[in-house]
Amino acid sequence: MNGYSESTRWDAVIAALPARPGARTRADIVAALSEQRGLAGRAGARLLLSEDDEYPASLAAVPAPPTFLLARGELRKEDALALAIVGSRRASAYGLGAAECLAADLAARGVTIVSGFARGIDTAAHRGALAAGGRTIAVLGCGVDVTYPPENRKLVGQVLERGALISQFPMGTPALPGHFPLRNRTIAGLTLGTIVVEAAERSGALITAGHAGELGREVFAVPGPVTSETSRGANRLIQDGAKLVQGWEDVLAELPPVWRRCLTECVGVEAPGPAPEGDETRVLPLLGGEPIHIDHVIARSGVPSGRAAAALLNLELKGWVRQLPGQHYVRSATAMRSA
Numbered sequence: 001m002n003g004y005s006e007s008t009r010w011d012a013v014i015a016a017l018p019a020r021p022g023a024r025t026r027a028d029i030v031a032a033l034s035e036q037r038g039l040a041g042r043a044g045a046r047l048l049l050s051e052d053d054e055y056p057a058s059l060a061a062v063p064a065p066p067t068f069l070l071a072r073g074e075l076r077k078e079d080a081l082a083l084a085i086v087g088s089r090r091a092s093a094y095g096l097g098a099a100e101c102l103a104a105d106l107a108a109r110g111v112t113i114v115s116g117f118a119r120g121i122d123t124a125a126h127r128g129a130l131a132a133g134g135r136t137i138a139v140l141g142c143g144v145d146v147t148y149p150p151e152n153r154k155l156v157g158q159v160l161e162r163g164a165l166i167s168q169f170p171m172g173t174p175a176l177p178g179h180f181p182l183r184n185r186t187i188a189g190l191t192l193g194t195i196v197v198e199a200a201e202r203s204g205a206l207i208t209a210g211h212a213g214e215l216g217r218e219v220f221a222v223p224g225p226v227t228s229e230t231s232r233g234a235n236r237l238i239q240d241g242a243k244l245v246q247g248w249e250d251v252l253a254e255l256p257p258v259w260r261r262c263l264t265e266c267v268g269v270e271a272p273g274p275a276p277e278g279d280e281t282r283v284l285p286l287l288g289g290e291p292i293h294i295d296h297v298i299a300r301s302g303v304p305s306g307r308a309a310a311a312l313l314n315l316e317l318k319g320w321v322r323q324l325p326g327q328h329y330v331r332s333a334t335a336m337r338s339a
Contacts, residue, residue: 007033009047012067013170039171043145045072058082062189062215066168066182070144073164079137081262082112083251084187084212086205087121087197088230093291093330095121095198095230098222100128100332102195105248107134110264112163114139114191116183119149121197121205130158131319131332137190140167141183142175184208192259193218195245199233206233209242218254220245272319272335279303279311280320284331287321291328 014032024032040047048055048069058080059065085103087095103113103125113129115122117138129136138159142148144167147156159165168186169179184204188194188211196219199205209219221242224231238244243254252260276284282301286292298308312329315321320335 009049010036012049013047013070016068016170036171039143039145040070043072043171045070045144045171056080056190058191059186059189065189066186069166069168070171071164071166072144073160075137075164075166076135078110078262079112079135079163081110081259082114082137082191084114084191084194084208085121085125085197086115086184086187086194086208087199087234088203088205089118089120089122090230091120091124091198092228092230093324093328094289095222095224096124096324097289097330099124099197100131102197102222102245102248102251103128103136104132104134106251107132107136109248109252110134110262111252112137114187116141116180116187116204116208117148117152117155117159117165118204119151123152123155125197126155126159130162134162136163138163138165139183139187139190140165140175141169141179143167143169143171143173145171146174148175180204181207185211188212188215188217191217192255193220193251195220195222195251196234196237196242197222198224198228198230199237200230201232201236203233206237209237218243220251220254222246272332274318276315276318276320279307280315283308283311284315284320287329287331289330291324291330294327294329297329 010033013036014029017032048071050060050065054075085099099121107113107129112135113125114137115125117140126136136159144165147153184207188208194209194212196205196209212219219242221234221237222245223238224234245251282303283297286297286300298305301308316323319332321329322332323329
């Protein structure tokens with residue numbers, strides 16, 4: 001921590017609050033300071049200035065880094081070995097599976113997975129890292145006390161157990177469109193490289209990749225079907241020179257030797273469990289990386305509908321399968337890797 005007084009440390013946060021009509025009076029500043037510190041205290045968040053020891057060194061090294069971060073959870077020195085995985089909010093089952101498996105494989109080898117906590121690929125990346133027992137950092141486009149998207153409320157607690165949520169915006173800041181380009185640059189600055197998994201030709205993921213290139217960081221892309229709108233951006237990146245990624249080996253091969261020496265030996269991701277039993281053993285073999293509707297599972301397994309639904313629920317609770325929208329099911333990343 002630098003030598004500033006506690007109230008002075010919050011000057012940058014107060015300056016970042018939305019402007020109100022008229023000049024801020026001393027009373028306004030005191031009230032805003034009290035509110036921000038109170039919100040941070042209730043959320044368990046702490047303020048990091050770019051001069052602080054806990055402020056990520058990789059981010060502090062970029063031109064014009066965020067003047068402050070608000071953080072919940074734990075940031076570690078080893079988080080310097082970090083890679084970003086970003087992509088479409090409207091991801092396909094292929095993209096979600098690729099992001100989750102890639103994040104799990106990298107996290108199992110000691111890489112911290114950084115993403116933006118958005119729907120789709122970002123969420124799959126965080127979940128993959130957590131499933132591998134690894135670390136993950138979520139960079140938010142809102143205050144660290146704001147859950148966006150709201151369906152990720154449970155994921156907030158899971159990330160806090162194995163990483164951190166950080167934001168360059170004051171407490172209580174809503175998720176607004178103008179915040180995400182700034183958030184994307186922070187993601188790129190925190191990491192050694194950015195991996196794009198599914199992205200349209202105009203997307204935030206491509207903005208993040210652009211920032212990574214400008215900052216001298218690696219840019220990777222997972223190829224997708226040429227018929228898919230959400231793969232056009234990633235495929236275009238490959239055409240323009242991004243490293244093509246078919247698996248974790250392609251990513252780690254591009255890291256400088258000093259970082260490859262920091263990798264941990266993969267001792268295997270924790271397998272799903274307990275083992276399938278009863279009707280579950282007839283249902284699970286039908287599921288893979290492509291989504292299957294519950295009606296097809298019932299028809300192909302020969303298990304009555306009620307029992308098949310119960311078996312799928314049990315397999316989901318055990319970590320063997322994931323349910324997608326519309327009652328579609330796929331094997332989970334950890335189940336795919338332990339198969």
